Amino acid sequence: MIILSEEFKRTLKRFFTNPSAIIGVTILIFFVMIAIFAPWIAPPKLPNNRNLDKAQSLLDNFTEDNKDLIIQELKEFWNDNYLFAEDDYIEMSVLMEKIKEYQKKQISIDELKAYIKELTDIYILNETYYNKFEEETNKVIRQLKQEFVKAEKKYNNSIVYSNMIKNLEEIEDSEKFIKYANNLVEEFNKNFIKSINFDPYIMPNVTTTRTPIPPSQEHPFGIVNQKDIFYGVIWGTRTAFEIGLIVVAISTAIGLFVGSVAAYFGGWLEEVLMRITDIFMSIPFMLAAMVLTTILGLGIKNMMIALIVFGWMVTARLIRGNILQAKNEQYVMAAKALGVSDFFVIVKHILPNTIFPVLINATMRIGSMVITAAALSFLGLGAPQGYADWGSILSYSRDWIIGGTNPTQYWFTILYPGIAMILFVIGWNLLGDALRDIFDPRMRH
C-alpha cells in the first residue's frame, strides 16, 4: 500500500509538472464542464403545453379569488389528458391477456387482430399495429407491450395527479397553495415534454430569416440558418465527447483483440487476421466511412458504426507489432524461467510494455475522430438536420463561405465551431503526449 501511494504521488507530481499535460487537461476539463453544464449554459427552450398557459398565468398573478379558477383549469387539463387513462389501461390489460392467450395458442390470430382493430377504432392504438400485425407479429407484440407499460404508467400518474388536485382544494394557506400548484403544473409539463419526445440536441430555430445574423447580446456567437451557433457549440460538446469516446473505445477494443490474438496464436490465424486488417486498411478511410454510413442510413449512430468498422486497424497492427517484439524480450524469458504462468506473462509482463503506445494512440485518436465525424457531417452524412454537432454547424457555414458583400462578412459561422473543434483536438493530443511522457517508465529520466 505504502509502495503504491508513493509511486502514485510520483506519477501525479510528474503529471502536474508537465506543461503539455496541464494545458491539455485544462482544455479538456473546460470541455467536460461545458458538456456537463450545457443545460445551464445554454438552456434548451422547453416547449410549454398551451393548455397550461392559463393556469400558469393565473398562478403568476395569484389572488385569493383565483384559487377556484386555477383548480378549475387544472381539473380541465386533467380531464383532457388523463380522463381516459383508466379506460385505456383496462383495455390494454385485456389486450395483454389476449396476447398471452394467443401465445399459448388458446385463441386464433384473427380473434386477436379483431381486438386490436377495436382498439384502433377507439383511437387507443395506432392503426399501423393492426396493419403490420401479420407481417411482423413478434415485433408488433413487443411494441404493444411497451404501449401497455406506457398506459400503465399514465394510469398511475392520473391517480397521483387527481389526488394532488384534491389535496390542492383543501389547502388554505396561499403560499403553500402556490407552491403545490406550481409543482403540479411543472409535473404536467414534464410529462407533456416526455410525450412529445423533446430532444435538447436539436437546435431550435430562433429567427425566420436564413441569412446569418452576426453575434449579439442574446446570441453571442451569431445565428446561421436560423440556428443559434452558441447553443449548437455548447450542446455539440456533448456530441463530440460521445462520438470520440465511444468510437475510440470500441474500435480500440476490437483492435486490441484482433492484434493480440494474431500475435499470441501466430500461424495461419495470424496470417488471416492480418490480411483482413490489410484489406480494411487498403480502403480509403473517409470513402469507406462515407459509403458505409450511406448504406446504413444517415444518423449519428450509423456514422459511429462506420467509424468503428474502419477505425480498428491501426490499433491491431500496433499491438501485434509490440507484442511480437516484447515476446522475444529477455524479461519475458526471465519471467518464464521464474515459473510465471503464460497468462500472467501476458498480463503482467507483456501487456504493460505494449499497451502504452495503444493508449496514447487512442487518446490522440479521440480528437481526430471528432474531426472525421465533423467532416462526414459537413458532407451531410453524419448528424441529422439541426442536430447540435460542430460539423453540422460548419456545414451550414458552407453556404456562406463566399460571404455577401465581402468574404469575411459571415466569419462567425465558421470561427466559433472551428475554434471549438481545434481546441478539442489539441486538448486530446497534448494529453496523449503527456501520458506517454509520464506513464511509460522507459521515458522517465
Place this chain on the structure above:
Amino acid sequence: MKGGQVLINTKQPLLKVENLHVHFKTEDGIIKAVNGVNFELFSGETLAIVGESGSGKTVTALSTIRLLDENGWISEGKIRYKDIDVLALSDNQLRKIRGKEISMIFQEPMTALNPVFTIGDQIIESLELHLDMGKQEARNRAIELLTKVGIPEPERRIDQYPHELSGGMRQRAMIAMALSCNPSILIADEPTTALDVTIQAQILELMKELQKEFQMSIIFITHDLGVVAEMADRAIVMYGGEVVESADIITIFKKPRHPYTWGLMNSIPRIDRDEERLLSIPGVVPNPLNFPKGCKFSNRCFFADKKCIEENPNLEEIEANHFSRCWHIDRMLREMHKVKEGER
C-alpha cells in the same frame, strides 16, 4: 573446490541429461541445434558449458527447464532432475520447478528485467508465486536478498526501476531474483559478458560466495575461458550442437585433447607470451544447416583430413572422466609438443 571429481562421481547426480536432441523449425528447414548431448551435474559443483555463439550451449541449458522458443522442441533424450523426469512434466508441474528448483540468470541485465516494474516487484513476484508469502513478508525477504547480493541501500533500491540502476546493480538484482526461492540449480547464461571487467570480477566473486551459502549447483554458460578457469569444477566444450570434449577443469586447461578446445585456449591473450598476433580458429561457426557431414569442426580444423570430412568421430573416454571427439588426437599431441618446444 577443484579436483574433487573422484569424490563427486560416487554421488547421485542432481541433474542428468542423456542423449539430448533439440530441433528448431525455421523457414529454411529444421535446424538440429543440439545432437546427443550427455552430461551430469552434481550437487554443489559448477559445470561450465563452453562454446562459441551457435554451438548449442544455451539451448542445452534451456532445455533442462524446457524453456525453448515456440519453434523448438526436444526430439529425443532424457532429462532427470533428482527423481523427476522433466520431459514428462505437465506445464503446471514444470512451472513449480522453474524458478524454485532450477533458476536462471541471463546475459543482458539491461533487458532481462522488465522495464515497467520495480526490481522489488520482480523479486516479490517470484516469492509470492513459489513460497506463498504475503506482501510484507515477501518485501522483507526481497530487501534481505538485495543486501545479500551486495546492493547498497536496499530499502531504497527495491522501489527503483531497472533503468535507474547500473549494469552491475541490475545483474545483482537479477541474481537476487534467481536466488529468491533458494534453488538447487542456477543456470547462468553468460552472466558477465555484458559487464565491465571490474564488475565481472565482482559478480563472479559474488556468485561463488552465494554458491557456498545457498549450497547450489551452477551451470555456467560462457565462451570466456578465463571465466571458466575462475569458476568451474568441470567443463564441457560444445561445438555444432555436440559435446567435443569434457573433463575437469585442470585437465581441460592442462591437457586439451580436441583441436577446438586447443584453439579456444590459444585465442586467450596471455601476458606471459610475447606474440605478434593471437592465434585464432579460422572461419566462423557455419550456418547450422550447413555443417560438414563428418566431423562438424572439420572445415575449420588444422588437422582435418578425408576421414574427418566423411565420418564423425564418437565421443571417446580417452582417460578417466576425460572425453574427446576427435580422430587425430595423436597428431594434435605432436603438434602441441612442437609448439611447446618452439616456445622454449
